Amino acid sequence: MSGTQTVAAEPERKSADPGDVSLPPVDPEFQELGGSGMAAKYGLSVAGKRPNPVAYARRLWVARHFIITWATARNQALYSGSRLGQLWQVLTPVLNVGVYYLIFGVLLGTNRGVPDFLVYLVTGVFIFNFMQTAMLYGSRAISDNLNLIRALYFPRASLPIAITIIQLQQLLIAMVILAAVALAKGEPFTWHWLLIAPALCLQFVFNTGLALLVARFGAILTDTSQLLPFILRTWLYGSGVFYSIKKMVAQHPNVPGVITWILDHNPPLMFIQVIRDQLIRVPASTDPKVATDYANAMYVPAHAWLWLVFWALVVGIGGYLYFWQGEETYGRG
Structure with a gap:
């Protein structure tokens, strides 16, 4: 019919499905560039992305005032709940030395053939304790500060570094005690004492690397802080803190040469022996046995200072890189 109008068929309508949660159409530009392309186009980056090691070191340098202030505040708060307060920073190392002197020097007689055994013992206890406490507290650097990590952004390596600084501050007090003991025992003050400062600087780098290493272990495995005391106790007895390792080895001639070499180049022992x-x-002695005992007790491996630099760089840089690799994971989960 001429009067009839043709009506275009309407597309079939689907009934509204309450379960239909289709997303809106994707922006073609975003689809073309992709997520990473959009981020690059507008200068965006992933939240919490780990910087490269050099940039991370720069961030640590920028945060140096925070690290030192936090370390100092924590150090001052350590004994705030005790009646004697900061005096424990002096009493603790003195009491430790007293116990070790009674057991090893008096009861077990390890002082025989060792020159100036009290100074010898005090040096070993203080230097090893510096490493030991840095590792013990460093292993809990992440787990003990989760609230701070989740509340603020800062390079997470700041925490184990600050813990090592705390132990360095306590060691400096202990070194004043050591100097007083040495002078009281008749040791002359010589220019050699000045070499203790670079030795402690190298040990600080070494200890910081260890603290960073165990801090990441502690963040992954919470039992790390429970295992460390057993490892450190074994390390303690193999580091000549209470007796001469060289003298003990000399009394057992069947010890393999490789074991002797490992013991002589054990990092804590080397730091202790150099200091x-x-x-x-x-003193010079005409008695060959006395001279031999003294030589064994005071034995320092050849090129000892180069070994100290080696251990400081290898452990310091290695611990830093290992901790840096886990930067994005700390405080999550």
Whole structure:
């Protein structure tokens, strides 16, 4: 019919499905560039992305005032709940030395053949304790500060570094005690004492690397802080803190040469022996046995300072890189 109008068929309508949660159409530009392309186009970056090691070191340098202030505040708060307060920073190392002197020097007689055994012992206890406490507290650097980590952004390596600074501050007090003991025992003050400062600087780098290493272990495995005391106790007895390792080895000639070499180049022992060598002046003796005992007790491996630099760089840089690799994971989960 001429009067009839043709009506275009309407597309079939689907009934509204309450379960239909289709997303709106994707922006073609976003689809073309992709997520990473959009981020690059507008200068965006992933939240909490780990910087490269050099940039991370720069961030740590920028945060240096925070690290030192936090370390100092924590150090001052350590004994705030005790009646004697900061005096424990002096009493604790003194009491430790007293116990070790009674057990090893008096009861077990390890002082025989060792020159100026009290200075020898005090040096070993203080230097090893510096490493030991840095590792013990460093292993809990992340787990003990989760609220701070989740509330604020800062380079997470700041925490184990600050903990090592705390232990350095306490060591400096202990070194004043050590100097007083050495002078009281008749050791002369010589220019060799000045070499203790670079030795402690190298040990600080070494200890910081260890603290960073165990801090990441502690963040992954919470039992790390429970296992460390057993490891450190074994390390303690193998580091000549209470007796001469060289003298003990000399009494057992069947010990393999490789074991002797490992013991002689054990990092804590090397730091201890180098510092002992600066403090203790061994008197000349015409008795061959006495001379041999003294030589064994004060033995310092050849190129000891180069070994200290080696251990500081290898452990310091290695611990830093290992901790840096886990930067994005700390405080999550």
